[in-house]
Amino acid sequence: MRRFQKLKHWLIAIPLSLAAVFASADEELVVGCNTSFLPFEFKQGDEYVGFDIDLWREIAKGLGVKWRLQPMDFGGLVPALQTRNIDVVLAGLYIKEERRKVIDYSDSYYKTGESAIVSINNNDITNAESLKGKVVAAETGTATVSYLQSLKTVDVRQYPNIVNALLELQTGRIDAVVHDTPNLVYYANTEGKGKVKLITPPIVTGLDYGIGFQKGSRWVEPVNKELAKIKADGRYEQLHRKWFGQAPDPA
Structure with a gap:
């Protein structure tokens, strides 16, 4: 015992x-x-x-x-x-x-935080406010979708995968992609180098x-x-x- x-x-x-x-x-x-x-x-x-x-x-x-x-x-x-x-x-x-x-x-x-990325020749989008009235892509199921919808006049396009959204940006069918900052920084410095630019500072921080x-x-x-x-x-x-x-x- x-x-x-x-x-x-x-x-x-x-x-x-x-x-x-x-x-x-x-x-x-x-x-x-x-x-x-x-x-x-x-x-x-x-x-x-x-x-x-x-x-x-x-x-x-x-x-x-x-x-x-x-x-x-x-x-x-x-x-x-x-x-x-x-x-x-x-x-x-x-x-x-x-x-x-x-x-x-x-x-x-x-x-982390959230940032926006646009084509290299886009000079219209410089901050979160200038996303209003634009066609902006985000990944389905993310907090980004809710954030963009809160801006009211943003035309939010949802994609199941952020790679699809970035490809759409290259076609010119959307104006910007909003996603996690480190992911967009990585893309802008690798595959997207010379094709896109990152809007700074990040539009959302403290995540x-x-x-x-x-x-x-x-x-x-x-x-x-x-x-x-x-x-x-x-x-x-x-x-x-x-x-x-x-x-x-x-x-």
């Missing part, structure tokens, strides 16, 4: 992160990711790569958990969490109080990305502990330099 009591007390004392590892020995987490959100997650050759994926790889290694990616369009990710078809969302997901009603979040892992989980998920606390370790031991800065070419801004 004493042995049983000792064992019971020992099990209670196991840290939550370690308990999660034990509980997941034969479990595989399904991690939903955006199909093309450079440089956070995108397909390169036959595999998906990016900052988010490298970060999650470090988290999963610390947890000792098996996982597999499930690439999806952004608009389907939160519904897939709600229906328990995936366990995790890794997709530059804004931490929003409205979403907290249906999903849980990790702690913030990236500070945070979090990793999404099913409501009540036991993985939130263990993941937060791993995130804290990664930030403290320098791995986060290494990944940031790898994908963004510089150290993260001071918190």
Whole structure:
């Protein structure tokens, strides 16, 4: 009886992160990711790569958990969490109080904002106010759509994938694309170089990305502990330099 009591007390004392590892020995987490959100997650050759994926790889290694990616369009990710078809969302997901009603979040892992991008010869759009009366593209299911709709006179065109919106910008059928600042900065400096220009400063600032989980998920606390370790031991800065070419801004 004493042995049983000792064992019971020992099990209670196991840290939550370690308990999660034990509980997941034969479990595989399904991690939903955006199909093309450079440089956070995108397909390169036959595999998906990016900052988010490298970060999650470090988290999963610390947890000792098996996982597999499930690439999806952004608009389907939160519904897939709600229906328990995936366990995790890794997709530059804004931490929003409205979403907290249906999903849980990790702690913030990236500070961000929203910017506009236009063709290189467009001199009409210089700030958020000048988006009014224009045809502006955004990705379906994102907070950007709600923001643009709040401007009232913006003609908002929604696309399931931001790559499609950027292609439309090149055709001249839309006036601007509004999306997450780091994604548009990356595009303007790579594939879009010489074709588009970024409107500065960003039109929205002070936003945070979090990793999404099913409501009540036991993985939130263990993941937060791993995130804290990664930030403290320098791995986060290494990944940031790898994908963004510089150290993260001071918190």
